[in-house]
Amino acid sequence: MLLSLVIFLPLLGVIAIALLRGMGASTVKGIALIISLLTFLISIGLYYGFDADIEGFQTTDLLRQKLNWVTDLGISYHVGIDGISLWLILLTTFLTPICVIAAWNSIEKGLSGFMMSLLALETGMLGVFCSLDLFLFFVFWESMLIPMYFLIGIWGGERRIYATIKFVLYTMAGSALMLVGILALYFQNDNSFDFVALTQSGPFEHSHLLFLAFFIAFAIKVPLFPFHTWLPDAHVEAPTVGSVILAGVLLKMGTYGIVRFCLPLFPEAAANATSWIIPLAVIGIIYGALVAMVQPDLKKLVAYSSVSHLGFVVLGLFSQSHAGIQGSVLQMINHGLSTGALFLLVGMIYERRHSRMIVDFGGLAKRMPVFATFFLIVTLSSIGLPGLNGFVGEFMILLGSFVKGAFSKWYVVFATTGVILAAVYMLWMFQRVMFGKLDSTNESLRDLNPREIVLLLPILVLIVWIGVYPSSFLNPMKMSVNEVVRKVDTTQNTPAVGQLKFNENSIESGQIIESENIFMTNEEAQIK
């Protein structure tokens, strides 16, 4: 029940705004803020109701609901969460009120439509993370496109129409194939779309094609190189809030799909596909970083950095190791926080200066010390400075894929250069924007106002919290990640692919467990 409340409360807000929008802008903003805050508070209840010792989906009535929907077609309304979706739900409900506050003064036309789109989008995203029925999943997956389409298309920048159409068509092309995959699974799942039943059946016929059908849809969303071309356009043209949601949550729907569907349902196909997915992920990491380095536009720079960061997440997921997958899930949260904050900061400076070009800035630290401080912390978090969140995720991903990944270790070595490149492009950008000579046009720029500080502070708290004490985030997801790894592992035991590598693995397996332990203690040592 609680879960359905969280999912549909924002939709209630949409209806409330639609009915009461005649009462003026402040009412609309008030409703949006109250509803989104309420959703966040209730979603914290999910965390307290969550039992970290359960493998798989939570079973209590509070966190699991199943209703008949279209019985004749084997469709049910089935929602539930596990340790992976829990964090993504909290991330979504956490970022939405921040977005509402961020949009407080910056939306001039169609404010009610904007807030309605934002809240409808929240319902769509939450639904994606909670659905335990493939039909329901697809409904949320597709319906979330419409509010995003409006957010970019109506409130975006110059080339917003091109960007929004590109975004919708890319996603739809991918989901068209996924739809076929879902239908094909249906007939192998006793004529039912139920996901929990699905995880217990299998292996499936044509699992390689099914894997591809799902994977391409998710890869476009992630976006994995070479499906990333929609992302810079969408990010640059989207309004600030659109970029925050896009980077913060929407991209995670792709990686979530991989860890929820691709890996556990088609482990064998996933193991086979590793040989071409890992190179793509590594290319994405390096290519994204290199392209980010030469961007003259702040927003585009952050957008390309997303391509690079999400490459790490895919790498970790396909390392099919406990540390790698756990690190990837954590990195999804990290990226949502850090990149979300970066887009907010870029949005704030754009509101003041009406420019995002790096050359237009310089020496801002003198004029805007608070802004510079926030920007620095977020920049360092994005780079992966130890003690901040980015480090934990990236370290676990690299460790997991280096020790246990069923692919050449050189890939991990190349991927690691991505961390260095990240430091290059982020710090170089920071230096050009914050230090140096202050341009006369920038003399009058105001520092952050209390509203902006209020909306950035919670993000910073989490950035430090995850960096210092990641266990509070890692522990609840441990069992769920275990289950994914166990499903993936069953096929690794059958010598289907790359026998030589598996032998290596089994020799090392003793060490692997050890090294993971070492890692955990390292983390804890770090805290002390």
Add this chain to the structure above:
Amino acid sequence: MPTINWSLLMPELVIVSTLFIVLIFDMIDSLSKKVLGWITIVGAAIALWVSINMLLVGEVGTEFSGMFEIDGYSLFFNIIFLISTILVTLISLSYLGTDHKKQGPYYILILLATLGMMLMAAGNELIIVFLGLELMSLSLYVLAGYFRESPASSEAGMKYLLLGAFASAFFLYGIALIYGAVGTTSIPDIATKLNENSLSPLLLSGMFLLIVGFGFKVAIVPFHQWAPDVYEGAPTTIAAFISAGPKAAGFAAFMRIFLDALPDLEPQWNGIIILLAMITMTGGNIIAIAQTNIKRMLAYSSIAHAGYILIGLAAASNDGKASAMFYLLIYCVMNIAAFGAVILAKNADGESLLISDYAGLGFRKPLLGLFLTLMLLSLAGFPPTAGFVGKFYIFKSAVQAGYVWLVIIGAINTAISAFYYLRVVVKMYMNEPEEELEFNPYPSTLVLGLVVASIGVLLIGILPALLVSPIQNAVM
């Protein structure tokens, strides 16, 4: 003289009675002509209510020595036709305005066409199907050219007449050849005769001609050329009508004949249907992208939708049939509503037919923007609208029948179609208006029709079970 169970024929009788009532009331000069429209609506609503009741009670049987088959299938199609008729009449009330002379025959022809459709769906005999087809088509030829003073409308009527007559000839010739091959025109008898006989060239050519005939009537590529011109020229309400009911009627007879009379020829016709489905979907959608006139865009979109429905026929199963019926119903509702929204966008100088006229409409006319957006999203197949469930159901039945490639092409087409549907939404919400247009106030009947359609599209989108269960019972 066999006794006739008149209660089975209630829906048809109600329509015929309504027709006569309209005819009589039309002669009373002092009466507002709007009354005729309302009589039509009431009559169709009673027939609809009777049909739904018969479907729920399961009142089925054959009549007129087996020439007329009243079963769940035909009753469900009656529901589709009658809902289309009611919606079209609702949007016609304001469209025709208060011009006195013209309205009587208009509603009578709509009722006659509806009767023809009902005959087509219930016809258990090729001749009856042909009779229904002609009754429907002849009424529609007149309706398409109804605005005699408008050259475009006259052209549309003439074009429709010529090509339609051509198609009817194909159809009739097909019937003749099949009769020559098996010696009967009764649908169940053809099926049993086919079991005994081997394939003859005569039979196969008859089958091909039937496909061509139906292909014209339901506008399948490559027999679709008439559709855009007729839709563009005909009165918008009639374009809505032609795109909905008659297409459903064509498919009703198409599916009945091919699945009930010619199931043994499935290996022969199935490949053709699949090919037609592919080129119809792809052709319709790709040409729709290039359209600048919204009526022509909707025409090509309706061609593409015929392609999706063909997938259901190609699946050649009960599920396929059920999914096609489901799709036809919601397609009719959303298409009529989309045309209705086009009528609503009529400005002071006439209709805004160019897509570029819609710039900025979403903010200036929020209600209209909302209706049209909802219908276009449903046509594009976005959840949570009925259009999504319909496509999903059709794709599901085709995957079940093993046509995964066909479904992939269908799914990719859905993405293509999103492009041109969303382009209208882009115009409405994301572009600034090029010139200030004057708008008439909303006519209440038209808004009523759109509200009903919108509720239906959302309700079926969210609770598809309301419709899926009755349909599955109807085809069992």
